[in-house]
Amino acid sequence: MTKVWALVRFVVVYELRLWAALFRWILRRPVPVEPGTHRFGYIGAVKMILIAFIAVSAIEIPILELMIPWRPVANVLLFIGVYGLIWMFGLVASMVVYPHLVGPAGLRIRNSITLDVGVGWDRIAAIEVRRRSMPPGGQTQLEDGVLSLGMASQTSVDVRLTEPTVLPVRKAKGQPATTVRFHADDPEGLVEAARAFLETVQAATKNR
Secondary structure, eight states, rough: HHHHHHHHHHHHHHHHHHHHHHHHHHOOOOOOOOTOOOOEEGGGGGHHHHHHHHHHHHHHHHHHHHOOOOHHHHHHHHHHHHHHEEEEEEEHHHHHHHHHEEETTEEEETTTTTTEEOOOOEEEEEEEEEEEEOOOOOSSSEEEEEEEOBBEEEEEEEEEEEEOOSOGGGGGGGOEEEEEEESSSSSHHHHHHHHHHHHHHHHHHTTT
């Protein structure tokens, strides 16, 4: 019973955050961040897929309306279709509203509202641009200490940690990672911004 309530709570919170992201996107009100923080998107890898899903969903709605002769059934399907279409826009909005962050506090890796991993600069040894294709096995993989957080089965940034670290990623199952790989639409810009912070922190540490 506890697991059922936990699942219900997750679904409710997820839906509320999705709608909140949609309203922020429509009203052009980004989530406030710490001064000096840079935002980097990652939706580019899946943009065409999302556009295709939205287009198909939009086309299905009037087709079903014409094909189903029973009014009650047609109304139910119409509601589901419209809600599903709005939900897809909410998903897009959540990926735009919650980008990767590079700021004074560290690197923050995100994926919509399902992934939010913060790594302080003191835990990062190096960061570089490295475009890779992921093997089959899902968008989140952990193998030999390498945690891959992909988008469309690809990553473009490698982050080497100073020591094995357990990160708050459910699929990692509490296993430590020594390297984190993730995707950014502008990996060069992200790495450049991250290195500026990283060099400052490393210089301050050496001068102590």
